[in-house]
Amino acid sequence: MPAASPRQKLPLKSIVKWTLFLLVLVYVAHYGYQQWNAADLSEVQWAPGWWLAAGLLYFCSWLPAGCLWWLLLKQAGVSLAFYPTFRAHFCGHLGKYVPGKALSIIIRAAMLREYNVPATVAGMLATVETLITMAAGLLVSIVLLPVVIGSESSEAITRMMPALKLLTDLDTGTQYAISGSILLLAMLATPIVSRGLQWTTTRLVSKMDRPVEVGKESSAPINSPIRFSPKMILLGSAIVAIGWFINGLSLGCLLMGCGVAPDSLTAPLLWTSAVAGATSLGFLVLFAPAGLGVREGILIAILQLSPQIDPSLAVIVAILFRIISFSSEVIFSGLLYSFSPRRLEITKKEKRSGTGGMTEK
Numbered sequence: 001m002p003a004a005s006p007r008q009k010l011p012l013k014s015i016v017k018w019t020l021f022l023l024v025l026v027y028v029a030h031y032g033y034q035q036w037n038a039a040d041l042s043e044v045q046w047a048p049g050w051w052l053a054a055g056l057l058y059f060c061s062w063l064p065a066g067c068l069w070w071l072l073l074k075q076a077g078v079s080l081a082f083y084p085t086f087r088a089h090f091c092g093h094l095g096k097y098v099p100g101k102a103l104s105i106i107i108r109a110a111m112l113r114e115y116n117v118p119a120t121v122a123g124m125l126a127t128v129e130t131l132i133t134m135a136a137g138l139l140v141s142i143v144l145l146p147v148v149i150g151s152e153s154s155e156a157i158t159r160m161m162p163a164l165k166l167l168t169d170l171d172t173g174t175q176y177a178i179s180g181s182i183l184l185l186a187m188l189a190t191p192i193v194s195r196g197l198q199w200t201t202t203r204l205v206s207k208m209d210r211p212v213e214v215g216k217e218s219s220a221p222i223n224s225p226i227r228f229s230p231k232m233i234l235l236g237s238a239i240v241a242i243g244w245f246i247n248g249l250s251l252g253c254l255l256m257g258c259g260v261a262p263d264s265l266t267a268p269l270l271w272t273s274a275v276a277g278a279t280s281l282g283f284l285v286l287f288a289p290a291g292l293g294v295r296e297g298i299l300i301a302i303l304q305l306s307p308q309i310d311p312s313l314a315v316i317v318a319i320l321f322r323i324i325s326f327s328s329e330v331i332f333s334g335l336l337y338s339f340s341p342r343r344l345e346i347t348k349k350e351k352r353s354g355t356g357g358m359t360e361k
Helices: 012-038 048-060 063-075 082-097 102-111 119-151 154-160 162-168 172-188 190-206 230-257 267-284 294-303 311-338 341-360
Strands: none
Touching: 012 294, 048 230, 048 311, 063 082, 063 119, 063 230, 082 102, 082 119, 082 311, 082 341, 102 119, 119 172, 119 190, 119 230, 119 267, 172 190, 190 230, 230 267, 230 311, 267 294, 294 311
């Protein structure tokens, strides 16, 4: 008689992670519910036209990240046009709504299979691109924060983030010097990041059972090292920084759609810092689907650094930004997925071969 299989226990690590996620989600939801009830929605100026612009800009903001993945693939010997690369990249965003976010990488790699790009190559470089994009987003947020603090209300900053009170007492020149120093240190650390990526990818490649060809016609195996030079990392970070700025403009359009016009030239910097920081830190919480709760909490906190935005309005904007970004991902992913140049090419070939066969007959 076969022995009874032991009862499987849920790992302690998973219990801790899900408990933390639920605690964060409940706290943010409770805070949001309180501020939503306290808000006077009749005083909010609704302009949905700006929301449409926000959705379009959100879509455009991911073009630079798709460009970085395309450049990484090109460096690895994969000859592929930009459109199918970006198509796979953007459609992969839908995978982040599954806990763990690994499905994003799987979707991107799977959508390049029709172009004969090995899943191992596409998946590994999609991971590298994501790490660079999110690290650049976090850096952008941190670098811009002292600049934003120097131009916003010190009272609002002290109320929302007491730990930053020391920065409010500094003169503008010192605040800008802090931002510049952080950026310089990050640039000096690029060779270390380069070696770290090189070491990680080399170990991943060494674990492969057999060589994998890179590109449709190339016989170069992937176990020849893929180089991640400091120059490439700096270039990639600069490219995706443009995307984070466009993402910030998307948030700005949403704010204007709620009747909040920019009150200073540094307002776009606040928008960018809020979006880049909230999205990047939300990504780090891998078990939170699309950073749910974490992203909203950080966005609400940073937005309140502006004297124009009270807690209730910050909650409304955070909820609307989630709805608009998700809607943009669903709509544009559907449009991109429905148009595949490779499927169109195959269909044309089948039609020509069918016509040719009929003529010969």
